[in-house]
Each structure stands twice: as structure tokens, then as C-alpha cells.
Amino acid sequence: MSRSLPLEPFIRQRLALRAARGDAPILLMSHLVLGYPSLDENRRVIDAMAAAQVELMELQIPFSEPIADGPVIAQANQIALDRGFRVAQGLAFAAECAQRHPEVAFLIMTYGNILIAHGVERFIRRAAELGARGLIIPDWPPQEADLPMDLCRQQEGLDWIQLFTPTSTDARLNEIGQWGRGFCYCVARKGVTGSRTDFDGELSRFLARCRRATGVPLAVGFGVRSPEDIRSLTGQAEIAVVGTAALEIHLREGAEAVGRFFESLRPTT
């Protein structure tokens, strides 16, 4: 239905849909590392998450130097590569996902060198063709990324996602915010934002700064684990990103448990 809808209208439409049903106006975005523990397992967990109505999914193509990832995801990258993961497989898998789950917005997350080795233009064209709605490339800051950002703009429905962090000054947030397309990804990594006791207040202040810096929706990743986390984000951001917690459950309890986990995260209103 919304297969051809670009990211921002997709997000707005889904929020409106939830609001019309009386559900809390916040979407879920999951993250998984392709090839970890295996593509078959990825497929199972994606099916389970789609059944749990997760709206957006971030598919990470593994890279040998994942400098923006924490230890858990970094290790998953390494293991996927050790098991022989190839980029061509990852792209074919992403294409399969987009076809199988047209109701889900898929984004590709990886590092700049994967695009460069593939050919930046070729990669971006391929990503758009296979139905990805966005690219998240955490080691390619906007001031170095004129070329890929231009190439994305030339593709219908593929957005280059900008990242906000708590260490960014207001001036920097504004600079990045003006390039925002689709949504802006607010990375509020735990242990980075300062004192734990004031975490909620600090996160709120950070999200308020992000909001002032851009007109596009905000997605927040900060180690979301519980319905309480989601509830506290509702109203402050449009999308809650669930990464490591889902991966841990997957490894401990299997793919179906991830579906149940996402269902349990939805705030009941």
C-alpha cells in the first residue's frame, strides 16, 4: 500500500493511523545485523517483527571497522564476516525483505567504505531500486557527504539520514538539521550523555534541542528496553529505535520471542 511512499509521509501517515485508533503516537524501529547469527535467523526475526507491526527496520550491512557501534554490535559485525557474509548477499536479502513486507519501511545502515567499494552511485541506485527508504552511514558526516547526499536526492524515495548526538552544539544541530530528510536519528547512547540519575531530564533537553534544529520527525536510539522507555519518549519523538535489547532476546530466546518483545513494548493507552 505505502510501498512507494517516501519516508517522511510514511511516518506521518502511520502516526495518524495510530492516533485514529487511539494508540500512542510513536513508531518502532528495529535494528539487526545482516548475517548475524545468520540470514535465515534474520528472516525469521524480521517476519516476527513485521507480525508485531514494527514499522521501520534498519538492516546493517556488516563492516570490519564498525567505529560507531558499541561492543555488542561490533562483535556481531565481526562474527557475520567471519562466517562469510558478502555485501551482494545482504543487498539481495534487503530486496527480498522489501518485497515480502511492503508494509515495513526498510533502511540500510552501514559504513561509508561499503558504498565506496561497491561504487557510491551504483550502491545508492541499487538501494533505491530494491526499495530501501533510507541510508544510515554513521562515519560519513554531512560536511564530507555532498556526493552521496546529492545522489540520494536524485533517487525517488531514498533519504540520506542525518544523525544528532548529545555532544553536538546547537549550532551544529542546526547545521545538520537543515539537511534532514525522512527523519533525523538522535543517538543518545547510554554512558555518553552524562550522569545516570539525570538521564531522563537530560534526554528530554537533548530531544528539545533536536526538535528546534529540524522540521523532520525524530527517531531516538538510547537503549530502549521497556514499555516505560517507550512511554517516556512518546510526544518527544516520532520513532523509538530498539537495537541491542532485541538482539539479546533473539540470541537468548529465539526469533518468535523478539516478536512478543516488540508487542510488549507497545504502550497501552
Add this chain to the structure above:
Amino acid sequence: MKSGFFGDFGGAFIPEILHETFQRLTRAYEEARADPEFWNTYLRLMENYSGRPTPLTFAENLSHRYRRKIYIKREDLNQTGAHKANNVMGQGLLMKRMGKRRVIAETGAGQHGMATATMAARMGFDCVIYMGAEDVERQRSNVFWMERLGAQVIPVTSGSRTLKDAVNEALRDWVGSMDDTHYLLGTACGAHPFPEMVSWFQSIIGSEAKAQILAAEGRLPSHVYACVGGGSNAMGIFQGFLDHPEVTLVGVEAGGAGLESGRHAARLASGAGSVGVAQGYKTFFLQNADGQMLDTHSVAAGLDYVGISPILAHLHATGRVRFEAATDREVVNALQELMRAEGLIAALESSHAVAQALKELPTLPEEAVVIINLSGRGDKDIFTIADALDDPGWRRFIRKKAASYPPIEE
């Protein structure tokens, strides 16, 4: 604004969370560089603490043997036995200027970690060294010294448990600790301003060498040889001669088991490297068709690295520096030849420069004047070198020594 590019190479390809941190470091570095008193303080410190200027030793016996004049720049005589001291002391002074009191560093084989630990001890900083868990196991002697010097060595168990994971862990620390902490990168690689800043501190080698050769010979050298891992010692000595096109500059990479074997770390000389972005900067990397970094190999841990200074990548592209590779076997032979001829014990890393010079010397014009940068001394690496030389007496000694300790309680 694009900054920190050298031709098409360099830049700062870093996660946004590090942006502000790098901005602040860049500002501090630029202010220090614009202040002549900072450099004077650095020169005085290196003179007093590290014995600079290091000699440019005339290698009389080798010169006689090869019938060309050979000079050796003695970076092995620095504090901790290598050019690494130039960088750590320089960044230590920068830390004082910035009011930092804690230093963190990554280390592979441990030399840079050890140099950092000495600097921290001398300057009164807290010191944390991130080291891959595998490297901690392999390089006990350096870990021993780091800990004795008062540093905390943290074994990194994520990813491949080696140098790159140590870099990532150090960066994670830095993001949360920037206010009081400086990240002391060990070579002329990484995101801007590190390649430029590390090269600046190392330029002390080249400016001394130039003055020394002019005093000794009344002319510039015809050839300068330096080994290239990340590239800081090569950048150091080459900067003395970059503006003199008549001086041939040769960077020597790790040829490992031979370029055709695929087991090497020759990013440029092998022709197997390709341009990519990793670890914060754009340069030539040894990578596969997907853009994944490959495993590298060298008998010298300090050259066993997948990338190369973006400044050297640029000097390669412009043709100003020629890159060659020396194999493990050639390097071990060169180490022994220099030892026997001149009584100098070179590090395995530095022996690459020696090996390439000895290979080329017979083909050079007879009036050639050659400088070899001896970036570090080898006697401190006795465990590694004794293994590389396959010394039976040493093996016997280690077995007996091991037997003299009570068994390890698990």
C-alpha cells in the same frame, strides 16, 4: 568546510558523536602551532629528556663495503628507544596547554603504549592504555613496563581483540571523557588533525637530519630511506627534504612472506591496496572487493597495519615518494648485517629501511649519499627478535626459565 585533506586523502570520517571532540582538539592544535614558544618548549624538552638532537651516524664499515656514503639517523637513541617519544612528548605538552590531566591511548604491540606511559609518568597524568586482549597475551614485556610505569592496561575483548578494537574502545572512552582526557593517537593516521599533528611533532627528525647532513657533507643526501607502518617516522624524516626534488625519498613497507604470497602489509608497493575510508580517514587500504579490511602480516608488529598515512598516500599519488617492500627474510638479514658491521641493533621495523637501502646501494651512483632512518632500537624487543632469528640458545633459556616457575593456578 573541508579540512585535513591532502590531495584526495585524509579528512575526518568520524561518527557525529565525536565531531565536537575533534573540533576542540583541532583548535587547540592550531593555536599551539601558531605559537612559536610552544615549539621552543618542545625542542628544549626533547633535548633535555630524550637526548635530542639524535646523532646522524656515519656508517663507516657499511660505507666501505658498499662504496657509497651511508648515514644513519639515530632515532633508536630516543627515550624508550624509538621515534615514538617525539609524538608522545609533543602531545603531552599539548595536553598541558589544554589543561587535560588524563591520557588514553591504543597500542598494538605495546611500543606506543609504553611511550605514552613514560610521558604520563613524567608529566603527572593518569594513563589508560587500551590493548587488544590477544596483544596483551603476546606482548607481556611491554604490558609489564606499562603497568610498572603506573598506567592501567585494559585488555579489549570485543571484535577481533586486536589493535582496531583497541582504537574503538579508546574512542568510546574519549567521547565520554573529553573534558579532562586526551586521546593520544600513535601514528600519522586517523581523522584530522592527527595525521598533520603527529607529522608536525615528528618533523623534528627531518629538520635535524637536514642540518646534520649539510654540516657533514656540505650537500643534501641523494636518497632517504624510512620504514612505513602508519608512517610517522617516514613523515618525520621526509619533511626535511620534501622541498628538494633532487632528494629521492623511499618509503619501505612490510613485504612479509613476499608480495606474491598475499601475506604482507604493503599497501602501496604491492599495488594491492585500494582507496577507501576506514578508521576515520581516506587512504589506501588492503581490503577485499566488498571493502572489508584484510588481515596483514609482518615480522615487525609496528608495520603490520592495514592503512597508511593519508599524507604519504598523497605523496605516493604525486610521485614525490617511492614505495618499496622488504620481505621478512630480507629484513632479518639486514638486521644482522647492520649489527655485525656497525654494532647497531635495529628494531625489526627499522630494519625494513636498512634492507631496502642495502638492496639498492650497489645500483646507485658512486657519489650517492644515503640516509637511513633508524626509527627504533631492537634490543628491547629481544623476545620477538630472538624468535625472528630462530635462536636455539634463547629457546633453551626460555624453556628452563619457564620450568623454574611453579605451575600456573587456573
